[in-house]
Amino acid sequence: MSASLLSMASLGNNVGVLSAAASGLDRFIEGQGGDLDRIFGRAGIDPEQLRHPTLSLALTNYCRVPEEAARQSGSDNFGLHYGQQFQPRDLGLLGYVGLFSSTLEEALKNFAEAFPYHQHSTLIRLVDCGECYRFDYQVRHGAILDRRQDAELTMGMAVNLVRHVLGRDWAPRAVAFEHERPEGWQEHGAAFGAPVQFGRPCNFLLVPKGDVQGRAMPERDPNLLFLFQDVIRRLGEQGNRPSLLEEAGTQIRLALAQGEPNLECISEQLELTPAGLQRRLREEGLSFSQLVEQTRRELALHYMRQRQRPISELAPLLGYSETSAFSRAFRRWFGVSPRQWRGDDR
Template sequence: MQTSWIRSAIAVPILGLPLEAAGTTHMPLSSFTQLMENERRHRPTADAWRSGEAMQLESLSQLGQAIGNSRNLGEALKTFAHGFPLLQSNTSVELSIMDHEAHVSYRVLDPHIWPRRADAELSLGLIRGICARFGISRDAVLGVSFEHEPDGATRDLVQHLGVAPAFGRDENRLRLAVSALSNRPVVARHDDYTASWRQLEQALRRQRSDTDLSARVYSHILQRIGHGPASQADTADALGISERSLRRGLAAQGSSFSEIMENCRRMQGYALLTRSDRPLSEIALLLGYSDQTAFSRAFARWYGVPPRELRRSGALEESVIR
């Protein structure tokens, strides 16, 4: 799995560093989240959320331009979710409709960077800031949930949000009434949305062409594990290629779909075992195993000990939060 990244032009200003400090176009996402966590640890407030709310669309390049030209909030949030891969790799952002509510979810897929606190608060704050551009008041937010557990920053965050977040959930999520999606921008648009969407699509195509096929497969499988089908056929369809092209392309890179699937299960399973208290049966189901026995056999083969012993040993893998 390739190193997860965030665009330096976004990360460096958030961290309060001069742009020259970036050095390269991309910054390792693990470095960014670690620096964010260190700052949050010393200042346990809602600063990360506020930074997200205050982020200027201009800093988001083509994506920010398309969001700014959106004709309503629904279009803006759909654009944000679609174009987010330009800002950060191995990340899932989705807009969905459930029971008359609009849900915007954010999830870093890389198991080495899970769970996170400051990064999640920053990202949901950015989504909230986009909503504000379409006249959504703070009290119009129906609910907020986080992957991380409550800690010393909870009180300040609750006071700022005006709603008590839910913690320890599967995804970081912001909920709105579906009716809010029709809201028009507070400030009139200056450019054509269709043209900015076209530019966004061109940028996404260029990025996809520069990304190894194996990296794209890793990202898709990690996004689907525990959330839907992640078969070879499903993956090929999602990437817009045939199963034969998928097999041949991965073979040319010295890999295979089954090998990548196994690596994803191993990484995600290790993270769930050592950094969560989920029952083993639930982890097995999330990873796509037919039963807990198959899951236990796989982990005993990989690590030399069964899952229960691995969990009891308290073994540590590199992670932002320990």
């Protein structure tokens, strides 16, 4: 087994997410009545890649699949349903890192530590909050704005790691999502068996420590744990960093909530001088102001599609001090006012 597993590390570089994250996704889409070719075609993914769990999928393409599946199948809670049935061993290397840990508490810690090698451009951490552990998850890729379905399926995967030991009736203390409350929000509470909050800064689960401390993992095996940790680390370390445009776009998106993005501050976050950042952007055919404008435009469309969000709330999310400034920019981008855009249902 050792030679077989170690050889998997040479199959490809993980520059996004290991394709094991989409294990069974094709069958699930078809089971929900979705058109597999259409959904994967729009997401830019070759279904053949899913047969090789250590191949890398671009994170932008991967996150687009459940979003497209939700729209195309008419199942608005697609990610929630997919995550609820996704078992730890389906995650491949990452799942086995959890399953082969000695205790459930250690499984959560090892899972969180290994996750960055499984999926890049993502915040994941297990935070000690006294009586509970808080399991945080958030995609932080500047080009990925629609990520509700991914968040819901990932929270389901994490819950199922605990339920693998404690049974299907186990429930976290609370669940939170960064996206706004969807129409079928009552289903979330039933799926997790816990209070669910929406519109929070980050997706998270609250796991009572008393539930996981001292609970042995049925498949615990320290030798296999070490082996799987080594393999997934090798795969992750071979991956490339996101491009400068992706990283700069992410930092601008995070800064917009505080107002107008500042070249000096963004440069510092990227460990570049202002002149160095401007030079690198010129090589990509963009100025800093154009990248800010492009990021705002993409975010504006993202928020406008969330029809439950009042237009009056969007200006500060995009770094504008006044709604009138946002409206002028929106008309410049799309030729109509925000209200006309929503009225046209485009």
